Amino acid sequence: MTDSQPHSGAGTSRRRLLLGGAAAGVGMAAGVGADRLALAATSPAQPDPVTAEATPDTTGLNGAQTVPFHGRHQAGIATPIAAYAAYVALDLHDDVDRDGLRRLMRILTDDARRLSAGQAALADTEPELAEVTAGLTVTFGFGPGFVTRAGGPMPSWLAPLPAFEIDALDPAWSDGDLLMIVSADDQVTVAHAVRMLMKDSRSFTTPRWRQDGFRRAYGSEVSGTTMRNLFGQVDGTTNPEPGTADFDSVVWSDDGWLAGGTSLALRRIRMNLDTWDEVDPTGRSFSVGRRISDGAPLTGNKEGDLPDFDAKTPAGRTVISPVSHIARSRPEQPHEVIFRRGYNYDLPPDGDGVSESGLIFASFQADVTRQFLPIQQRLADADLLNTWTTPIGSAVFAIPPGCDEGGYIGQTLLG
């Protein structure tokens, strides 16, 4: 227990007392008001204890951070990544037509814009939970079923990915008509936003799946540190940098209703921590082509060093194995670049193992077929990491552009 805990405990009970006093009944309001007036008249220099406690100073609190909802692009893609994310997929009811889609997206956009700004959604039954934004973002995606119902046009890549030999897909983690990605640095914020959005979509949709992911909590590491996945690997080193021209050309589409939007290939990949346990650090590093300890390429000294895929050992083999994960996933053509924004998952195990963990692997790119597929195909054909990983869920979504204050997400398709 730290020194500060008894103090904060005492503060809490004092606050409860004061708020209890202030809220002791509407009938007493006039009396309280009269007391406060009297207090102000007799000792103007004294802070008003009721007001001081009721409006705490949130300056500098991470919970007070907001990410703008409106803009050319939806939030939650190029914006700083939050510690927690819920990916929620919904299926449209059969009777929802194009007008219904428009109504649905207007409602959901309104919820998302309010919640992102720390305001309660309309008919929010727990409005207090909306006050802590903690960088909340809500990002919407449309599956093939949504775009069909809207009457198209359908992007050529908006379909389930081809089947790969490594796949063991479970429909319970795959596909879906409408995706909502809700992320924030606070789990309570995420839970409340998801609940509001689900409540407001339930007369149009049925829940299909939900995947909850996490990274290091805010404040645990210097911000900008590359995440480690649950294998302990530094994961996300070679990735386009938001705000750069490279990022813009990799991620944003300039095609029709999707201009300013992008695509998402979402793979739920189980990572077998129980068999990974049997591998020593040398084997672990060899399988990726980077050192487990610090993420440096096997031919370099620091995480940021460029790998040298031609460097040879004295025995004449390449230092970085041609079937290591980075040798297989690096671009063979200049356009084979994706933006990865993954989260860990960890569920109670249901088999003989002690873990049921993995990666919610999210890849954003302007064109799935051109950019993502060749990489995924190479990894499916050969990748040492496949020894311990299995894709168990898969989905592709079109992520429409953002909207301005008068508009709604999906307007370029439905408007």
Ligand code: HEM
């Ligand atoms: C559980 C599954 C996976 C794990 C644990 C994993 C882990 C890693 C690690 C540790 C790196 C090296 C550091 C870095 O640059 O981020 C990496 C790089 C990379 N991974 Fe994965 N990955 C997985 C699945 C995938 C999938 C499914 C794809 C794409 C289809 C992919 C694409 C890439 C790319 C493009 C790079 C950068 C390659 C380069 O150096 O140019 N990964 N991954």
